[in-house]
Amino acid sequence: MGQKSLISASIPLDRDGVARGHLRIPHSVHDSAYGHIPVPIAVAKRGEGPTLLLTAGVHGDEYEGPLFLYSLMRQLERLDLAGRVIIVPSVNQPAYLAATRTSPIDQINLNRSFPGSRDGTVTQMIAHYVSSELLPLADYAIDMHAGGSSLQYLPTLFAPTWEDGEKKAAVAGLIAAFSPPRVAYFDSLKALDGQDRVFGNVADQNGCHFLTGEFGGGSTVNLAGKAMLEAGVTGVLRHLSMLPQAAPSTAPFPTRHLTISDADLFAFAPAAGIFEPAFALGDELSAGALAGFIHDPTTPWNPPVEVRFKGGGLAICIRTFASVKPGDCLGHLARDIAL
Ligand SMILES: [Zn+2]
Structure with missing residues (x-):
């Protein structure tokens, strides 16, 4: 990875105990000579055990991720922890x-900047530090x-699709421990647009087992998504023996296994205009179902353009803004898969 990052942490990442502080991104600019950008970070470590990195x-x-992590950061002294948890609630x-x-x-x-650059812009420096x-x-x-x-999402855990038996088994264990209502499998080495400059790719290059997810959206706080994170991360910590096992109280939540790795599950605006959706989150759509209409505000008496999903499945994502231009994602589905 070349030379050491120019970003430094105000706290040690390798000592037992709880520490809270900041990553310091050097940022000497017009209104802040010698300045830096502080990025909150917390570390809790006790004895031997795995390291779990939690980022949002x-x-x-x-x-949803940041707010869940704020609450976890406040409770670190109360955890009966084995191993190390590193928390960065607002990486950018x-x-x-x-x-x-x-x-x-x-x-x-x-998330299109990994592995980043030590000598790059602020965002590239952050990517390099993470990598x-x-x-x-x-x-x-x-x-x-x-x-x-x-975009708005039905809160959904996302997990990599692996052929490799060991990685597949490790991720299956994490998913079972997270116990989400839904998990969508995807190619974690690339973004949907094919770009491989993503967090999941550098996580894999570091031999790190990786989960992600879409826990709400619309630039607001989805409380169901935040609650899913809280239960899921607790389950993962127990699964990794980083927290004591809880007495089994209820049967595990049934998880629906889905894939999003099919272009037919996505709908994009073919024209500019006003998007009127014909579906809602949680709808079960059959192949060819209407995604919505795009109205031309300059000739509104003309029939709107119909947009359809080629494939069928569960609607887990929908666009928030009605105003669209060609190429905007209008939403996507996820299709059931057999494991
Ligand atoms: Zn995101």
Whole structure:
């Protein structure tokens, strides 16, 4: 990975105990000579055991992950922990403070910037720090997302599709422990648009087992998504023997296994205009079902353009903004799979 990151942590990441502090991104600019950007981080470590990295706020307009992690950060002294938990609730802090998906400093999407660059822009420096300093410490990572400003999700755990038997078994164990109502399998080495500059790819390159998920969206707080994270991460910590086992109280939640790895499950705007959806989150759509209409506001007496999903499945994602331009994602489905 080359030279050491220019970002430093104000707390040790390798000592027993609980520490809370900041990552310091050097940022000497017009209104802040010698300044830095502080990014909150917390570490809890006790004895031997695996390291679990918990991150959110890679996109700055997603809130379920950060708010769950705030509450976990406040409770670290109360955990009967074995191993180490590293928490960064708003990895792209400049974007998070601006409530935008991309950074207001360099306009870059952090999750299209990995492995990043030591000498790059602020977002590229953050990506490089995660790739070269945090992920090498982690045996497991959960990076929490949501739909952000432009999309709403039915809260869903996302997990990599692996052929490799060992990785597949490890991820299956994590999913069972997380016990989500839904898990969507996807290619974690690439974004939906094919770009491989993503968190999941560098996690895998570091030998780190990785889960992610979309826990709400719409630039607001989905409480069901936050509750899913709380129960899921607790289950994972117990599964990894990082927390004591709980007495079994109820039967495990039944999990629906889905895939999103099919272009037919996605609908994109073919034209600019006003999007009127014909489906809602949670709907079960058959192949060819109507996704919605796009009205032309300049000739509104003309019939609207019909948009259809080629495939069928459970509607887990829908666009929030009615105003669309060609290429905007209108929503997507997830199809049941047999394991
Ligand atoms: Zn995101």
